[in-house]
Amino acid sequence: MTALARWCLRRRIVVIVLWLAAFAGVATAAGVLGSAYSTDYDVPGTESGRAAALMAKAFPGQSGDTDTIVWHTDTGPVRAAPVRKRMHHTLREVAALPGVSEVHGPYGRSGDGSRQRRISPDGRTAYASLVFDRPTDQLAAAQVEKVVDTARAAAGDGLQVELGGAGIALTEAPRAQLPEIVGLCVAAVVLFLAFGSLAATLLPIITALAAVGTASAGIALLGHAMTVADFAPMLGMLIGLGVGIDYALFIVTRHRKGLRAGLSVQEAAERAVSVSGRAVVFAGATVCIALLGMLILRLSFLNGVALAASLTVVLTVAASVTLLPALLSLIGMRALGRRERRRLAERGPWPEQPTGIAARWSAFVERHPKLLGVTAAAVMAALALPTFGLHLGTSDQGNNPAASTTRKAYDLLAGGAHGDGFGPGFNGPLTLVAGLDGPRDRLAFDALPHRLRDTPGVAQVGAPEFDGGRTTGVITVVPTGSPQSRQTSDLVQRLRDDVLPRAADGTTMRVHVGGITAGYDDFAAVIIGKLPLFVGVVIALGSLLLLLAFRSIGIPLKAALMNVAAVASSFGIVVAVFQWGWGSELLGLGSAGPIEPFLPVIMVSVLFGLSMDYQVFLVSRMYEEWRLTHDNRRAVRVGLAETGRVINSAAVIMIAVFAAFVLSGDRIIAMFGIGLATAVALDAFVLRTLLVPALMHLLGGANWWLPARLDRRLPRISIEPPPIGPSTDDNDPVALPGPGEGDHSLVRA
Numbered sequence: 001m002t003a004l005a006r007w008c009l010r011r012r013i014v015v016i017v018l019w020l021a022a023f024a025g026v027a028t029a030a031g032v033l034g035s036a037y038s039t040d041y042d043v044p045g046t047e048s049g050r051a052a053a054l055m056a057k058a059f060p061g062q063s064g065d066t067d068t069i070v071w072h073t074d075t076g077p078v079r080a081a082p083v084r085k086r087m088h089h090t091l092r093e094v095a096a097l098p099g100v101s102e103v104h105g106p107y108g109r110s111g112d113g114s115r116q117r118r119i120s121p122d123g124r125t126a127y128a129s130l131v132f133d134r135p136t137d138q139l140a141a142a143q144v145e146k147v148v149d150t151a152r153a154a155a156g157d158g159l160q161v162e163l164g165g166a167g168i169a170l171t172e173a174p175r176a177q178l179p180e181i182v183g184l185c186v187a188a189v190v191l192f193l194a195f196g197s198l199a200a201t202l203l204p205i206i207t208a209l210a211a212v213g214t215a216s217a218g219i220a221l222l223g224h225a226m227t228v229a230d231f232a233p234m235l236g237m238l239i240g241l242g243v244g245i246d247y248a249l250f251i252v253t254r255h256r257k258g259l260r261a262g263l264s265v266q267e268a269a270e271r272a273v274s275v276s277g278r279a280v281v282f283a284g285a286t287v288c289i290a291l292l293g294m295l296i297l298r299l300s301f302l303n304g305v306a307l308a309a310s311l312t313v314v315l316t317v318a319a320s321v322t323l324l325p326a327l328l329s330l331i332g333m334r335a336l337g338r339r340e341r342r343r344l345a346e347r348g349p350w351p352e353q354p355t356g357i358a359a360r361w362s363a364f365v366e367r368h369p370k371l372l373g374v375t376a377a378a379v380m381a382a383l384a385l386p387t388f389g390l391h392l393g394t395s396d397q398g399n400n401p402a403a404s405t406t407r408k409a410y411d412l413l414a415g416g417a418h419g420d421g422f423g424p425g426f427n428g429p430l431t432l433v434a435g436l437d438g439p440r441d442r443l444a445f446d447a448l449p450h451r452l453r454d455t456p457g458v459a460q461v462g463a464p465e466f467d468g469g470r471t472t473g474v475i476t477v478v479p480t481g482s483p484q485s486r487q488t489s490d491l492v493q494r495l496r497d498d499v500l501p502r503a504a505d506g507t508t509m510r511v512h513v514g515g516i517t518a519g520y521d522d523f524a525a526v527i528i529g530k531l532p533l534f535v536g537v538v539i540a541l542g543s544l545l546l547l548l549a550f551r552s553i554g555i556p557l558k559a560a561l562m563n564v565a566a567v568a569s570s571f572g573i574v575v576a577v578f579q580w581g582w583g584s585e586l587l588g589l590g591s592a593g594p595i596e597p598f599l600p601v602i603m604v605s606v607l608f609g610l611s612m613d614y615q616v617f618l619v620s621r622m623y624e625e626w627r628l629t630h631d632n633r634r635a636v637r638v639g640l641a642e643t644g645r646v647i648n649s650a651a652v653i654m655i656a657v658f659a660a661f662v663l664s665g666d667r668i669i670a671m672f673g674i675g676l677a678t679a680v681a682l683d684a685f686v687l688r689t690l691l692v693p694a695l696m697h698l699l700g701g702a703n704w705w706l707p708a709r710l711d712r713r714l715p716r717i718s719i720e721p722p723p724i725g726p727s728t729d730d731n732d733p734v735a736l737p738g739p740g741e742g743d744h745s746l747v748r749a
Contacts, residue, residue, distance in 0.1 A: 001282070005273035005325045008239055008381070010417055012326035019323050023214045030220035037223050039303055046522035047496065051514025058433075058472035059465075067130040067165025068150050069094065069103075070409040071418075074158040077123035078106070083159060090154040090161075091128055097150060099143035101133040103363055122420050125412055135516040136166045144170045161342045164409030172404050179660040179673075180237065184209075187245050200252055203327050203335075208244030211225035212237055213318035214619055215312035222311070228304035234669050235305065236312040238661050239606060243287065244316035244479040244655040247280045248324050249653065250617060253646050256335055258652070262349030264334075269328045269548060277321045280716070282549065283616045285316035287609030287642065293538040294605055297530050302598060304604070313609075316556055362641035365693045366633060373694035376686050383682070384568035386575040392524035393484050393594025395667055396516065414482065422461050428483025428516040430492065432500070433476040434509050436466075437633050441509040446502050448474030448511070452477060455499055457491035479517070484594050488517045521696045526599040531600060538608050539563070546615070547706075548717045550623050552705045558695060559619075562687045563611040570679035574599075578671055587662060589670050599671055607679045608673075609655070612686045618643050622696070626704055636696045644689055651684030 008015050038345030071078065071087055078084070095103040105128040106118035119126045130147070134141055148163055148171050155161040184205060191201040219233050254276040258268030260511055291313065294306035333341055342424070343350070365372055397413070399409035413420020432452075434443050450462045461475035477495075491512055500511045542563070545554035550556075574595060576582045581592030622639030627637065658680065661673030698705050 001321065002270055004273040004321060005270045005277065008273075008322050008327045009269055010694045015322055015326040015719065016330075018321070019210050021219070023210060026214055026217040026221065030160070030217040033221065035220045035233075036228075037083065037232065038227045038304075040489055044525065046519075047512050048514045048518040050521045051116050051431060051512035051518070052226045054433045054435060054472055055431060055474060055514065056513065058467035059474065060702050067163065067167045067596045068164050069130055069161065069411060070127040070160060070412045071154070071161045072123065072125045072412050074160075076158075078119060079123060080695050086154050086159070087126075087128075090151060091092055092198055093150050093709060094130070094147055097143070097147055099132055099134070100140065100147060101131045103131070105127040108296075112468055117681065120415065120420060120422050123190045125415070126601075127413065130163075130165065130167075131134035132167050134641075135212040137171070139167055141170045144168060152405070155628075158188050159548065160412070162409035162412060162639070163412070165382075166598050169397065169406055172400070172406060175207055180241065182663060183241060183657035184385075185661035186660070187653045188658070190649060190652050191245075191249065194249075194645075195252070195335075196340065199331040199334040200256065200336070203252055203324060203331070204245045204248030206327065207248040207315060207319045208241055209487060210323055211244050211315040212312060214313045215240055215308075218311055218315075219308040221310060222304065226307070227300040228508035229301045230670050232305045232308040233667070234289040234661070234664065234666070235602070235672060238658060238669070238672060239287075239309055240316050242657045242676070242680075243284070243313060243610070243659070244319065245653050246650040247284070247316060247320040247615070248456050249650050250280060250319055250570045250646060251276045251324055252328070252335065256340075260334065260340065260344065260350060262344075265329060265332050272328075273321055273325050279616055279620055281317055282545070283613040284313050284493070286545055286612035286616070287313045287606075288543050289541050289545070290538050290605045290612070293534055293541065294601055295525075296537055297534055297601065299526070299598075304599060305598075305602060309606070320519045327596075338605055358644040359641045361633055361644065361689065362637045362693070365690065366637050368699055369689035369694040369697040373698065376694065379686060380565045380682065380691070383572045384565070385743050386572040386580070387568050389579070390575055390600075391486075391579055391594045392527065392597045392600075394516075394523070394596060395519045395593045396427065396483060396659075398482065399591050399593040399667060399719075400485070402585060402591070404677035407591075423478060424478070424485075426477035428488065430477040430479060430488075430495070430513055430518060430566045432513055433475060433496075434511040436471055436473055437508050441507050442466075442470060442473070444503060444507045444509050448475060448500075450504050451499065452495075453581045455491070455494065457487060459493065475737075483516045483520070489521050492521055493639060520594075520597070527597045527601060532593075535604060538604065539725045541643040542608055545671050545717070546612075546619075547617075548714055549618060549718075550704075551706050551714070552704045553706055554699060555619055558692065559612065559615045559702040562615070562683070562692060563608050565691075566611050566679045566687060568680050569608050570607065570675045571600070572602070573678045574675045577674055578667075587670075589662070589667055596668055596671065599651050599668075599675070603672065603675050606676060607647060610676070611683050611687075612679060614647055614683055615648060615692075618688050618692065623704075630701075632700050632703060633697065636693050640689065640693045647684055647688060654680045686699065 071083075071090070072315045073080070073083055073503055076083070078087075079487035086350035087108055089106070091103050091105045094100060118128065132144075144167055148168060151163055152161050186396065188201055188205060191204060192198065197200055215236055218231055219228065219236055222228055251272050253363075255268050258271050259265070261268075263271065280389055288310045291306050294302045328335060332546050397404075397406040397408070398410045400410070402408075410427055411421075413422050413426050414424045415426075432448070434441070436445055444466055449464065452458055452461045457480055458477055459480040460478040462478075464475050466473050479488045479491050481491070495513050500513070502512060503509075507716045539560045542559050546556040546559055547553065561740045577584055577587075577594060580588065584592060620641060621643045622635045625635040625638045626632065658673050662670045664670060666674070
């Protein structure tokens with residue numbers, strides 16, 4: 001690391017030019033090729049997946065997304081002449097717009113009665129099917145916006161017009177730049193308060209932006225080579241900004257410490273990269289290992305998310321240990337504030353003293369480890385309680401903010417307690433698809449609707465439809481419950497386990513249950529089934545790294561427990577906000593609903609990695625002191641006192657960056673933002689500064705125990721450079737209050 005820092009410092013212009021060239025080259029390639037993100041989260045091999053495959057093969061025209069124009073009258077029926085005339089004219093205008101292929105309304109004659117089915121039983125709500133001339137991911141937002149404006153212009157005089165569907169949702173796309181701007185502004189304020197230097201404040205931000213910008217373009221290119229989920233770029237940006245600024249913060253802090261100690265710019269930067277740079281590389285490696293753990297799930301879109309996020313972290317680490325030293329050399333002594341430079345010139349170097357709140361808190365924890373440990377554990381346990389009620393599923397437009405047109409259209413179609421609309425199950429019908437082999441199968445399939453109508457939980461059953469060769473049949477079933485309700489999930493299970501097998505007795509017919517809820521349930525079942533293995537692998541790999549680095553069995557075990565506690569508590573808050581709906585509407589995040597099935601996997605990966613970061617930065621300083629003194633109380637007190645301020649500053653920055661993504665307007669990204677922000681807050685302010693040091697004080701020397709035979713056989717990983725010498729020399733004292741010592745105990749600077 002020292003050699004790398006020295007090379008970057010001597011060739012600072014070359015390093016800066018190389019980073020600019022890399023960013024320009026990747027961004028240009030991404031701009032030329034465009035993006036190819038996927039919105040397909042289906043899991044092949046599940047029953048709903050097989051139903052979708054059969055449906056797409058036999059009925060290709062019915063397998064895509066359908067958008068809707070919904071209107072509702074406060075008084076009178078939608079068949080009334082004024083309403084009919086106005087909407088007939090509006091639908092013709094919409095059909096003539098660029099990008100619109102066809103529009104099918106409820107008015108006019110239809111031999112199969114399909115038009116009449118587009119009017120609700122109470123006659124006050126109707127809808128038209130809207131088909132665009134290209135897939136949703138190829139639509140231009142401006143064209144869709146024109147459709148929305150034209151349709152909603154018909155509203156007024158007691159007539160409400162709303163639109164829903166995947167295409168219409170493009171007009172409510174996440175606000176991409178706002179979260180980044182807010183997060184960076186808060187980070188800049190925290191950095192300036194910590195450094196007192198504008199130049200030093202800008203360096204972590206510039207470093208993070210260079211890495212994240214290059215990574216974002218790289219993720220766009222990655223989408224052409226493999227399946228990458230559409231939320232991967234924003235997730236990568238969220239992670240990259242948080243860890244990128246934090247990694248740079250740790251190195252800049254160490255560099256400024258060297259300058260205040262009288263080192264030259266060259267020496268201070270080399271020392272900062274050699275010491276803090278090692279911890280940054282190690283921390284980044286743990287984050288990547290946790291993220292790449294998603295590969296064992298063998299789900300194509302999660303593989304893309306894992307590689308995209310890992311690419312971002314790798315580039316942030318690379319920028320921190322190459323670009324940042326070059327920038328430190330460029331600004332020279334301006335890394336210190338004016339007052340600090342003036343004091344250095346007038347009085348010379350001054351020793352670092354971990355005084356103030358950090359030192360007093362460290363001594364307080366040492367005096368009361370049991371009380372504080374129990375309090376912290378109780379807080380984490382209480383916050384984790386909602387996790388036991390976690391309900392996995394996929395949100396839909398019924399969870400959008402109440403003011404959005406897609407949410408209003410969803411609610412109009414579902415209706416309410418007064419019997420208006422089409423019923424709560426209308427927004428998520430089940431699709432029963434079967435391969436038919438011979439007359440007996442077809443007769444059984446024809447008789448299936450009669451059996452289904454008597455099944456509890458079924459509101460409506462459509463007539464059987466067949467493909468041209470009558471080898472595939474499909475029946476649409478409207479549940480009595482909403483798509484996200486447990487009642488509908490129970491219906492899916494009842495159909496699969498009981499109703500459909502009995503209906504297929506004596507035939508070769510196999511009926512597959514597909515549709516929104518069935519797909520949700522199958523996806524969640526796959527994730528839950530693989531989650532224990534995934535969590536076990538991530539914990540084992542992270543613990544192995546800590547074992548090699550700190551030569552201790554206790555440190556990895558405590559880290560694993562703390563990581564589980566942080567994940568469980570943050571999920572408790574996510575459940576309370578998004579599943580229970582506590583404040584979700586006030587935050588503009590829509591109504592209560594289930595938690596996305598892939599959220600536990602991705603959050604476990606990210607949180608385990610980020611928790612390891614703080615564990616590494618905190619314990620590495622304790623380990624350094626332990627190697628020098630073999631005094632556990634002193635090691636814990638010094639480590640907490642010297643790292644507490646920088647860890648808390650880093651946590652505030654990361655919390656601000658993560659929490660700002662709530663402003664994106666995207667429910668999934670907001671889940672990540674709130675989950676990660678709360679996890680970092682709990683990890684930094686409860687676990688690392690309270691529970692971990694309290695436990696380490698209680699365990700004493702057992703923290704650092706490792707069997708001698710195992711110690712000899714394990715390879716060594718060095719996070720900190722070798723110790724310079726003992727720290728017990730009274731010629732280098734630093735005042736730090738200890739238990740029962742007032743303000744007179746001495747520790748190494």
